[in-house]
Amino acid sequence: MRDPPVGQTGEPSRDEALVLGPGTNWTIAVAAILFGIGTTGVILRRSPLIVLLSLEIMLNASNLALVGFSRHFASVDGQVFAISVMAVAAAEVVVGLGLIVAFTRRKMPLDVDTLTELRG
Amino acid sequence: MIAGAWLCLLAPLAGALAITLAGTRISRSAAAWISTGSVFVGFAGAVVAFVQVAGESAADRSHLSTAYTWFGAGTFNVAMQILVDPVSLTMMLIITGVGGLIVWYSMGYMKGEDEERRYFAYMAFFVFSMLMLVMGGNLLLLLVGWGLVGLASYLLIGFYHDRPEAVAAAKKAFLMNAIGDAAMALGFFLLIAKTGSLDFSTTFAAASNGELSSSTANLVALGLLGGAIAKSAQLPLHTWLPDAMEGPTPVSALIHAATMVTAGVYLIVRTHAIFEAAPNVQHLSAIIGGVTIIVAGVIALVQWDIKRVIAYSTMSQIGYMFLAAGIGAYGYAMFHLLTHAFFKALLFLAAGVIIHHLAGEQDMRQMGGLRKVMPFTHAAFLVGALALVGIPPLSGFWSKDGIISSALAEGGVLGYTLFVLGLLGALLTGAYTFRLYYLVFHGSPSALVLEHAGGHGAGHSHGPEDAQGHDAHGHSEGPLSMLIPVGVLTVLAAIGGLVVIPGLWEPFLTWIDGVAEPLVVQTAAQDYVTSAVAVALAAFGIWLARRAFLAGRELVGDGGARTALEHKLYFDELYDALFSRPAQVIANRLRDDVESPVVQGSLGEIGAGVRGVASGTARLQSGLLRSYALVIAGSVTILVVVFLAVR
Numbered sequence: 092m093r094d095p096p097v098g099q100t101g102e103p104s105r106d107e108a109l110v111l112g113p114g115t116n117w118t119i120a121v122a123a124i125l126f127g128i129g130t131t132g133v134i135l136r137r138s139p140l141i142v143l144l145s146l147e148i149m150l151n152a153s154n155l156a157l158v159g160f161s162r163h164f165a166s167v168d169g170q171v172f173a174i175s176v177m178a179v180a181a182a183e184v185v186v187g188l189g190l191i192v193a194f195t196r197r198k199m200p201l202d203v204d205t206l207t208e209l210r211g
Numbered sequence: 212m213i214a215g216a217w218l219c220l221l222a223p224l225a226g227a228l229a230i231t232l233a234g235t236r237i238s239r240s241a242a243a244w245i246s247t248g249s250v251f252v253g254f255a256g257a258v259v260a261f262v263q264v265a266g267e268s269a270a271d272r273s274h275l276s277t278a279y280t281w282f283g284a285g286t287f288n289v290a291m292q293i294l295v296d297p298v299s300l301t302m303m304l305i306i307t308g309v310g311g312l313i314v315w316y317s318m319g320y321m322k323g324e325d326e327e328r329r330y331f332a333y334m335a336f337f338v339f340s341m342l343m344l345v346m347g348g349n350l351l352l353l354l355v356g357w358g359l360v361g362l363a364s365y366l367l368i369g370f371y372h373d374r375p376e377a378v379a380a381a382k383k384a385f386l387m388n389a390i391g392d393a394a395m396a397l398g399f400f401l402l403i404a405k406t407g408s409l410d411f412s413t414t415f416a417a418a419s420n421g422e423l424s425s426s427t428a429n430l431v432a433l434g435l436l437g438g439a440i441a442k443s444a445q446l447p448l449h450t451w452l453p454d455a456m457e458g459p460t461p462v463s464a465l466i467h468a469a470t471m472v473t474a475g476v477y478l479i480v481r482t483h484a485i486f487e488a489a490p491n492v493q494h495l496s497a498i499i500g501g502v503t504i505i506v507a508g509v510i511a512l513v514q515w516d517i518k519r520v521i522a523y524s525t526m527s528q529i530g531y532m533f534l535a536a537g538i539g540a541y542g543y544a545m546f547h548l549l550t551h552a553f554f555k556a557l558l559f560l561a562a563g564v565i566i567h568h569l570a571g572e573q574d575m576r577q578m579g580g581l582r583k584v585m586p587f588t589h590a591a592f593l594v595g596a597l598a599l600v601g602i603p604p605l606s607g608f609w610s611k612d613g614i615i616s617s618a619l620a621e622g623g624v625l626g627y628t629l630f631v632l633g634l635l636g637a638l639l640t641g642a643y644t645f646r647l648y649y650l651v652f653h654g655s656p657s658a659l660v661l662e663h664a665g666g667h668g669a670g671h672s673h674g675p676e677d678a679q680g681h682d683a684h685g686h687s688e689g690p691l692s693m694l695i696p697v698g699v700l701t702v703l704a705a706i707g708g709l710v711v712i713p714g715l716w717e718p719f720l721t722w723i724d725g726v727a728e729p730l731v732v733q734t735a736a737q738d739y740v741t742s743a744v745a746v747a748l749a750a751f752g753i754w755l756a757r758r759a760f761l762a763g764r765e766l767v768g769d770g771g772a773r774t775a776l777e778h779k780l781y782f783d784e785l786y787d788a789l790f791s792r793p794a795q796v797i798a799n800r801l802r803d804d805v806e807s808p809v810v811q812g813s814l815g816e817i818g819a820g821v822r823g824v825a826s827g828t829a830r831l832q833s834g835l836l837r838s839y840a841l842v843i844a845g846s847v848t849i850l851v852v853v854f855l856a857v858r
Binding site: 133137142204206207208209 | 834836841
């Protein structure tokens, strides 16, 4: 895996030369697009379920960016961090879905615009 | 020896702690016995220490025992130490001996009181504090004891805390004493600044070697004198003592006659080196004492409350001690302190028996003819009164005449003035003491006396001190626990003065001289001449009182003089006008002009402002999740753009 695949990327950087597959730029671009999609979903959609899904997309976009940079710098730190983020995201989904189930049980509207209990 | 002294100090503390911690788990009489027992254990310790120290040669009778270093800061160290020498031993014996008798007496006097345990805990605590004061091995420990006795005095004067007068009297005593404490503390600060120490040896050596400048010595001595006159109720800080009679009678006997109020005399004798470095201040204390003798004596002539008469008499007698200490007759000052503790405690306790018998009545106009009803108390009181007046061979004669003749030996304008004041005081003492004696014991029995003369039935509730059933005891005058201490004190008041017979037998004076060398020594001839004059004047005073009583008159007829005396020479009114009222006026003005508009107003404004800002901010918090997300996303976008652009 550490064998130097020559000429795979356009840039003649010292570490770049060690990387297989698409270049870092592409990874970051995909991550940015995913993050934008997620953000748009959080801002525009009113169903809490979809908002949660969009949040997951944002988290995964950041994971992708972390892994991309990890590859770019040939260091495992970013990958370790991404795994931590996944664990936190899983926990967060448990809480979020639990809340949604509770909303449903109480026959509360599944609409984030009407859930304004914390208004100042 | 040292073990005995430490036992003496710590036994009453242990007693006070035991009663406090045991609370209601022990019976009231158990609390009384613990308190009495602990003080008598202290007395035993003091006697052991006394016997051993008395057996030593005069040169090495001073023992300093250090338990541990209390605290230190730089080169300034204070150790937890006690000093055992003839002066402190004398005080220890008086405090635990007379104190033990008085606590024992309280057992009968306070029986059935609501908060007996609290009372006995306070009494033991007071004895400990007083011992701390006299045994403290450096000036700081002395000040600690000084403050603690003030606290104990405050607690005991205000013991009947449901009576407004008692609470007011307690506060007054505390405030007056606080003035003295502050003066003393200032003197000590100056001493620390100049000598770097509060040890007796260091500071006294500095004072007697002339290392202190005269202004320093004067200021330190003034500070000490301020403390002494406040604690000993001398002019002009004397007004608290008569009011302090609101406390239970045994408290008056122990704290406000026999021990605490004499602490000022002890202080002057103990720190005589400093006073000798400031002779003007020392003479000032003699003058204050001399004036107090007369002022207190004349006020005592018109009082109607039996305890107040004795209280003014106490002030007057302490005036003699100040006079003696002020001219350097330290032996006689301590000697009068000793005999005064005996006969004044006796007078108070005998008065307590009467008050107890009459169910709390203290007004002498309600008494009369008690001689036949209470023969034992009458005899005891008569011995105490004669000792106070100074009739030979009772104790007061030896000590008081020694002081007056010391003033004669001092000579000069000061000495002769004090001599005359002392003699006048003897006349006054005879007059006011026997005015009281005749009013209470002679004449025909008053209605109140007749009412209480027979068995003690129910329904005699007049004062706060009569909550107990009088019929609990067999003896007609009072319970035995009251009469035995009175009997013992009667003997002491009668023979207690025989430790000094001028020219022949003066063991007490040599005992004290080892610590405080007297500045003035009278000849035996001066002594005997003075005695003759003083006894004649005292007898004349008694004769005046008797003549006035038989004629049914008062000693001081109606008129301006009597009005002034009944107002206690307007000291209270003066202090009210000088300090209390201006303070109230200033406080009111500050409240109206500063507190309300500035302090309170600005706080209100600040509060209103914060509330306005908060309600504005709260409107931003809409509760709409999506708008929050939009704001966050927008902000991040702007930040990113800014960073990119700036780079």
